[in-house]
Amino acid sequence: MADYALELKGIEKTYGGAVPTKVLHGIDLVIPRHSFNAIIGQSGSGKSTLLNIIGTLDVPTSGEVSILSRPTHEMDKSALAKLRNETIGFIFQHHYLLPEFTVLENILMPHRIKAGKVSGSALKYANELIGFVGLEHVKNNLATDISGGQQQRTAIARALINRPEIILADEPTGSLDSATTDKVYALLKKINEQYKTTFIVITHDQNVAEKAERIIELKDGRIHLDFYTK
Ligand SMILES: Nc1ncnc2c1ncn2[C@@H]1O[C@H](COP(=O)(O)OP(=O)(O)OP(=O)(O)O)[C@@H](O)[C@H]1O
Ligand SMILES: [Mg+2]
Numbered sequence: 001m002a003d004y005a006l007e008l009k010g011i012e013k014t015y016g017g018a019v020p021t022k023v024l025h026g027i028d029l030v031i032p033r034h035s036f037n038a039i040i041g042q043s044g045s046g047k048s049t050l051l052n053i054i055g056t057l058d059v060p061t062s063g064e065v066s067i068l069s070r071p072t073h074e075m076d077k078s079a080l081a082k083l084r085n086e087t088i089g090f091i092f093q094h095h096y097l098l099p100e101f102t103v104l105e106n107i108l109m110p111h112r113i114k115a116g117k118v119s120g121s122a123l124k125y126a127n128e129l130i131g132f133v134g135l136e137h138v139k140n141n142l143a144t145d146i147s148g149g150q151q152q153r154t155a156i157a158r159a160l161i162n163r164p165e166i167i168l169a170d171e172p173t174g175s176l177d178s179a180t181t182d183k184v185y186a187l188l189k190k191i192n193e194q195y196k197t198t199f200i201v202i203t204h205d206q207n208v209a210e211k212a213e214r215i216i217e218l219k220d221g222r223i224h225l226d227f228y229t230k
Pocket of ligand 1 (some may be wrong): 015023042047170
């Protein structure tokens, strides 16, 4: 069995409505484990649609997605949710932290959902992640009472808590200034190296894309360019 994080075959997506629009036109893509990949492309080129399909948050109109060599197209909703929760961490442009909970509680939330309660080992790992992303001094603050960069680092730690093999990030630094953006990417690279996590990151930022080992450019719902940076 091939050692791929993700394999996409012939992914097409048409959105319904009065005038159906086809936004992905047969995407084939193989993402090796432990790799760091950037997806770039103009607004409307289909980046988020593709990432949502990769993460099984959305289904393709046709084509197949395999996650860690497991084909997803025949799985029912609960099997899919289980696979997703166990293998994928998501980071979005907006952090979607729960405002009535602290930094620590937000980070633990995916574990709480998966396990039903918080184990001692998960609490220990949450604190390790808090150290890793540099949030020790605000870990008991409410998610609303920290800076934008700290909120995004909280969201990153939350994406890691279930030790996912794969992280999918849709413009994770889209709402941050350039200095904070650099820090967040340094952190993502560190996670990639230390935990061997596979990354697919959508970005508008050329500087950020160039730090990835592979850049995939979408144009009008097709792969226009796909190359390694070194
Ligand atoms: N739920 C939807 N229903 C209908 N059309 C949609 C839907 N979501 C996205 N689209 C359309 O699909 C195309 C691709 O959208 P998508 O969000 O994937 O682009 P994107 O590359 O992520 O753009 P951006 O850089 O602006 O985030 C666009 O033309 C968009 O209008
Ligand atoms: Mg998008």
